[in-house]
Amino acid sequence: xxxxxxxxxxxxxxxxxxxxxxxxxxxxxxxxxxxAGADDAANxxxxxxxxxxNRVLLxxxxxxxxxxxxxxxxxxxxxxxxxxxxxxSITELWLxxxxxxxxxxxxxxxxxxxxxxxxxxxxxPLLAELVKQIPDxxxxxxxxxxxxxxxxxxxxxxxxAAAENLDDVVALVDPVLGSLANGRNNTAIARIAYRLAARGxxxxxxxIAERGIRGFDSRKFALFDFNKANTDSRxxxxxxxxxxxxxxxxxxxxxxxxxxxxxxxxxxxAAVRDIPVQPNSSxxxxxKLANVTPSAVAELKxxxxxxxxxxxxxxxxxxxxxxxxxxxxxxxFTTGAGCHLLRLTARVTGAxxxxxxxxxxxxxxxxxxxxxxx
Numbered sequence: 001x002x003x004x005x006x007x008x009x010x011x012x013x014x015x016x017x018x019x020x021x022x023x024x025x026x027x028x029x030x031x032x033x034x035x036a037g038a039d040d041a042a043n044x045x046x047x048x049x050x051x052x053x054n055r056v057l058l059x060x061x062x063x064x065x066x067x068x069x070x071x072x073x074x075x076x077x078x079x080x081x082x083x084x085x086x087x088x089s090i091t092e093l094w095l096x097x098x099x100x101x102x103x104x105x106x107x108x109x110x111x112x113x114x115x116x117x118x119x120x121x122x123x124x125p126l127l128a129e130l131v132k133q134i135p136d137x138x139x140x141x142x143x144x145x146x147x148x149x150x151x152x153x154x155x156x157x158x159x160x161a162a163a164e165n166l167d168d169v170v171a172l173v174d175p176v177l178g179s180l181a182n183g184r185n186n187t188a189i190a191r192i193a194y195r196l197a198a199r200g201x202x203x204x205x206x207x208i209a210e211r212g213i214r215g216f217d218s219r220k221f222a223l224f225d226f227n228k229a230n231t232d233s234r235x236x237x238x239x240x241x242x243x244x245x246x247x248x249x250x251x252x253x254x255x256x257x258x259x260x261x262x263x264x265x266x267x268x269x270a271a272v273r274d275i276p277v278q279p280n281s282s283x284x285x286x287x288k289l290a291n292v293t294p295s296a297v298a299e300l301k302x303x304x305x306x307x308x309x310x311x312x313x314x315x316x317x318x319x320x321x322x323x324x325x326x327x328x329x330x331x332x333f334t335t336g337a338g339c340h341l342l343r344l345t346a347r348v349t350g351a352x353x354x355x356x357x358x359x360x361x362x363x364x365x366x367x368x369x370x371x372x373x374x
Contacts, residue, residue, distance in 0.1 A: 014039075017047030021056035028063070028090055036064040055085040062094065086114045089122065105133065106142040113146060116153045123153045131161045134168045143172070148179045155184045162188040166195050170208070177211040189213055190236040194274070197238060198307060200340040202276045209235060224366040226256045230273070237274045237343075248348055257362040262298050262350035264357075270300075271346045274307060275366070279339050284369030286330040290360040298357035299349045302331060306339035332369050 001009040002022040009016075010023035020043050027033045036044075041064035044057040051057065062077035075098060081091045096111035112130065116122050133139040147154045158180065161169050169192055173180060180189060189212035196205035206218040213234050220229035221239075231240045231252060242250040242258070248268030250260040260270040277283060291297060335342060351357040 014043045015046040017051035017054050017057060020044055020047045020060070021054055024056050024060045034063060035067060036060045038064070040064060053084050055081045055088045055091065058084060059088055059091045062091070066094070082111070087118050089115045089119045092118070105136065105139040109142050109146065113151055120152065123156055127153065127157050127160050130157060131164055134161055134164055134172055140172045144176050147176045150179065150182065158185055159188040162191040166192070166199070170196070170204070173208070173212065177208065180212045181214040183214065186213055186234045187236070190234060190238070194236055194238055197276050198341050225364045226252050226258055240271055240273045242271050243269050247350070257360050259292070259358065259360050260348050261356055261358045262348045264296070264350050264353055264355065266350040267347065269345055270348045272343065274341045274343045276340060277335050277342045279335055279337050282332050282334045282369050283342070284330050284332050284367050285344070286365040287361050288363040290362070292358035292360055293355065296351035296353045296355040296357040298351050298359055300359065301347045301349070303345045303347065304333040305343045306336050307341040307343055308338050
């Protein structure tokens with residue numbers, strides 16, 4: 001009866017501790033009614049004489065005191081319930097919110113942690129609220145031990161925090177980057193590194209990435225030619241990526257060579273990367289082309305787009321007709337004011353033939369330059 005019809009059982013046996021607890025849980029957990037009247041409190045006290053370690057009865061007293069605006073008594077009852085058991089999520093949330101309102105983030109996090117451990121689904125609403133506290137230095141210091149010990153909710157927390165104020169996020173993760181380099185935080189670290197690069201803090205961006213992503217080599221990553229470091233997908237858009245589909249595909253083969261295959265008359269992206277640059281500067285792109293299929297000649301086009309958090313500056317597209325072999329013309333791209341990242345895209349168009357075209361790009365070079373195409 002306690003399980004099947006808790007309210008009816010409670011009416012029949014109002015001082016039975018199990019009946020009181022079942023009815024209060026049904027009311028507060030199932031029906032989401034945070035209430036306990038004077039009769040409920042009296043019945044909870046009577047039940048505690050038989051079952052003094054019943055956390056739900058203690059919580060019921062706390063809820064009644066809260067509703068009656070007696071905060072000290074409510075706190076005492078909730079603390080007693082928490083000492084009896086840390087597995088009551090309502091009690092833990094009440095205590096967490098109490099300490100948050102009273103500017104005690106370290107105490108609040110003890111109870112937030114317990115609540116999310118008992119009910120993992122609470123992470124979704126709670127983490128959105130927790131990240132709002134990142135500007136508070138005391139909160140950042142209080143949450144860092146949970147990140148270090150890899151509490152179950154911290155991966156989602158860091159991932160959510162990565163979109164917040166950049167300076168606050170850096171202050172949060174910088175002291176614990178060693179603990180974040182476990183593979184599960186790669187997406188968040190890459191996002192923070194990208195945002196730093198986008199506002200021109202390349203040195204700090206690479207420092208965050210090197211300490212937060214295991215095995216990342218910032219020196220090799222800075223090289224422009226295709227290599228293992230700058231094609232590492234863990235770095236997100238800061239690394240070369242090669243989109244694949246049925247029409248256009250590409251892969252790194254041999255000695256830093258990008259081999260591209262294109263179906264007849266098809267068009268698609270062969271490679272793309274967001275490259276750190278200096279604002280109001282010209283850069284020259286050079287490379288070597290090899291036509292792997294002489295009977296099917298494709299065309300390669302490079303385009304560039306300056307990326308900034310506020311403004312985008314388009315850069316003209318440069319086309320290069322396929323040659324049988326040798327160096328292709330070098331092309332200059334000019335960045336705009338406030339441009340710290342340049343999205344460089346290689347597009348290929350397949351040959352007008354019945355055979356797929358295949359080409360190879362090697363010896364990719366990127367340097368500061370002057371003027372237009374050379």
